[in-house]
Amino acid sequence: MWHSKVQHKMTVENDVIMQEIMTMLSFDDSDQGWAVINRGPADMAKAKGGTILKSLTDFEIWKEGVQEKGFLPALNDYLHELHSPFHCNRLILPEATGRSSSSIVAILKDGVQERVLCAECRRPMEKFIMYRCCTD
Known part of the structure; x- marks a missing residue:
């Protein structure tokens, strides 16, 4: 959806x-x-x-x-x-849904690797975007 x-x-x-x-x-x-x-x-x-x-x-x-x-x-x-005023919510989205290509390039310039391999199986890991609201 x-x-x-x-x-x-x-x-x-x-x-x-x-x-x-x-x-x-x-x-x-x-x-x-x-x-x-x-x-x-x-x-x-x-x-x-x-x-x-x-x-x-x-x-x-x-x-x-x-x-x-x-x-x-x-x-x-x-x-x-x-409902408590103290909470920690996270929203994790696939990278492709939340960023333009220009912002991805900016992140790559800041030292974030374009491709990261899984430490166990060595396959490329998926990229995600995380939004977080933590008040505690």
Whole structure:
């Protein structure tokens, strides 16, 4: 889906689906999985796997909100309560999706090798671009 959107010149700034893809890709890098629960196109809850698991385990704490708001809005409210200002999220993308050739040349001039071999099998390794937000 990411590659299709990129080929059609869609960006996070001009496409809601790209924003959601970026969110899911950043969840995927947490090594704890992720979950999306939805009911129709507009009613959705999403989070990293550990956060979803905790929220479902804590259902007794927020179940009264289900009667008032519905399941997904109550779940989203509880997920928001679980959100910590201290986090470290990473988004790793293949090199070809995020850079122009001129910026790659600039990186190569700064000493980053164009080709790196795997230390174990000696095959060329893939290049990736990592975005990171760490507040802890």
